Amino acid sequence: MDQPAREVYHFKDKEQSSNLLLQLNRLRQENILTDVLLCSDNTEIPCHRNVLVSSSPYFRAMFCSNFVERQQTKIDLKGITSTILSSIIDYVYTGLISISMDDVLPLMQAASMLQYGRLFEACSSFLQKQLSPDNCLSMIRLSDIMSCKSLRDKAKEIAMKSFCDVSISEDLCELSLPELMGYLEDDSLCAEEEQVFETLVAWIHHDPLSRRGAISDLFKKVRLRYIHPTYLFQFIANDPLIQSSTLCTELIESVRRLMFSVSTKCSGDIAADFKHPWVAPRRYSYHDMLVVVGGRKNNEQTSREAIVFDERSQMWQWLAKLPIRLYKASYVALHSVLYVIGGLTTNPKNSEVSRTVYTLSLKTNHWRTAEPMLEPRFAHQSISYLHFIFALGGLGPDRRLTGSVERYNSMFNLWESMAPMPEAVLHPAVAATNQRIYMFGGEDAMHNPVRMTQVYHIARNMWSKMENRTVKNVSAPAVVMDEKIYIIGGYTRRMIAYDTKANRFIKCANLRERRMHHSATVLSNKLYVTGGRYINGHDVIEDSDAFECYDPKTDTWTSKGSLPYKLFDHGSVTLTCVSQTWSKS
Known part of the structure; x- marks a missing residue:
């Protein structure tokens, strides 16, 4: 007959090791069975060789190899004070030690010498908590002396992240x-x-x-x-x-x-x-962020709000408000600065067409005025290219459609008149690439759609135009990705990409609704569309808080949630900042 299986109980006494160490420490304190004296500063500390050998490769080599100390009952440890040695022996027998700024360096040196690796790293962790931009460079030097990689890595990280503060320290000059x-x-x-x-x-x-x-x-x-x-x-x-x-x-x-x-x-x-x-590529610490500014908020009034979307945190945050409400200003980014150009002031008593230019950088989060345009205008388009900003068309002080063009040169901080566009249009889709500005569609003074592409050659200051039945967009934004110009909606769901090299249009995935008065920008090689107005299934125009993303690699749209409020006729730009220097208001 089969024998019944024997039941086995595996017992683990979790308190055994700690109790054993506790008893060994009592034996040491009572000088029972101790067999070696560690000496420093005329102080003798009785210990058990087997405990020291078990705790450190240093003592194992000393007492288990053919060194003279193997036969000695007194060991003189030079370079370690009696106070530090006593603390370390207490640590060996109890696992407990107190570390302060007064003793961390000699303690770290002794831990290194006696090969107590965990104690050495505990000292490193303590010093890492004391790191600041003021001392990180000196900590790097200390870590090199101590051969402490963990401290060096953390101090170097602080130095890199807080370089603006580090750069003004005396240590940097050394x-x-x-x-x-x-x-x-x-x-x-x-x-x-x-x-x-x-x-x-x-x-x-x-x-x-x-x-x-x-x-x-x-x-x-x-x-x-x-x-x-x-x-x-x-x-x-x-x-x-x-x-x-x-x-x-x-x-x-x-x-x-x-x-x-x-x-x-x-x-x-x-x-x-x-x-x-x-x-050379820009540094990794440079961080692109999407900024939405101005426009009509919740269909109530012209907005002064400026908000920023951080792709890393997927969160919206508020920036400083525009100094003034501006109806149909234009919005553009140049050298990581947001420019709000022109517009119609919405003072109830006396609205006027503006030529003022406001600027905002994420670094300061503070609005300033820049060199004003030559002509007041609103409902116009602005586009940046290299170190230029071009302000194109719009409505002038007499509220009439204008084809005038002016250019801001950021090198010399001045505006200058350029060749006017062949045909003045309102609300075209505008983009700049390969030394040219492309202006697609729009509407004429009678609000009729214009099926035309107008091209401005920047270096030659010359325009050309061509009829094109594919172009039929009004109040649609355009962006450039991979040398293609994407025209997004404009009283239609359609999005098309214009290949500037092949001179042909490519059909892309449709928008979810017929969209207009929205805005778009490029962030991380994807197209982001914000707000606007759309035509619902009952042919009723509604305001939108949509926030959508288009990936050209997969030709697909993805919802990114929603804006904090409904918005149209606003600006949407990508600004770059050094993430550590951005200050919120």
Whole structure:
């Protein structure tokens, strides 16, 4: 017959190991069975060899190998104070220790020497909690001395994320040239390129006699393409340090030629020394955000609201309000600054057509006025290209349709008149790419749709036009992705993409409703559409709070939720900021 299976009970006493350590500590305190004395500063601490051997590779090697200490009953530990040694022995027998700023460094050194790895990392964790922009550079030096990678990594992370604060510290000026170069060339550095330049200048001025010769090597680490032209050509170019270096002045002139050529295609001809500052990618810390501004809110009144969508958190947040209510202003981004141009002021007593320009950057979250346009206008279009902003058409002070065009040059902070458009139209779809501005459709003064594409050649200041039966859009935005211009809706569900190279239109996935007076921008290689008005199934026009995303790779639309309120005739732009410097109001 089969024997019945024996029942086995596996017992684990969870308190055994802690009780054993507790009893060993009592034996030590009562000097029972101790067989070695650890000595420091004329202080003798009785211990058990087997406990020390079990706790540390250092003591295992000392007592289990052919070292002289194996036969000794007194061991003199040099370089460790009696207080620190006593704390460590208490830690060995109890697992408990107190770490403070007064003793963390000698404790860390002793833990390293005696090979108590977890205690060493506990000291590192304590120091990491004390890290700040003021001390992170000195902590990096300390971590190098201590060979503590975890502390170094955390201190380096703080230095990179808080570089704007770190850059004004005395510790930064003490960096060696290779150390500073390491920071400035790092893609993850959280700093605008203007700050990078100011940092290298301050570093050189700290010791000009020995450091002046490093200017050209350091300047090549500044990514000139992402610096505002006014700052680059008026401030940096006139800096005495830059003017003292032939290579630096040639770098700036190279960038100037590239910008004035009104072409992004000639960068392939740049000399090797000039190539990296021009073609280097923006740093990882630069963060694109979608900003929605102005328009008609909840069909009640012209809105002063400005809100920002952070793709990482998928949250909307409020920015500073526009200083004034503006009806049918135009909205455009240039050099990571939002421009609100013209519009009709909505003062009940005296509304007037404006030529004022307001600007907002995410860095300051503060509205300023910029150089005003030459002509007042509203219901117009604005588009940016390289360092220019073009204001096109709209309605003038007499409320009549105008075909006039003016251009803002951000290098010289001035507006200038350009060639007028061949046919004045309202509410066309406008986009700029490959040295040209494309203006699709719109409506004439009698509100009839215009089936026409008008093309402006930026470098030649010349217009051309062509009839096109495919074009029939009014109050539709347009955006550029992968050298295609996407025209989104406009009293229709249809979205089409114009291939500028092949000169042909491509049909894309339809919108969910017939949409108009909405806005669109590109974020992370996807098209985002906000608000507008739509025609419902009963042919009734309604306001929308829709927030939708189009992926050109899959030709599909996805809902991203909704705006905080219904909105149309607003602006939607993409602004870039260094995420650590954005301040909320």
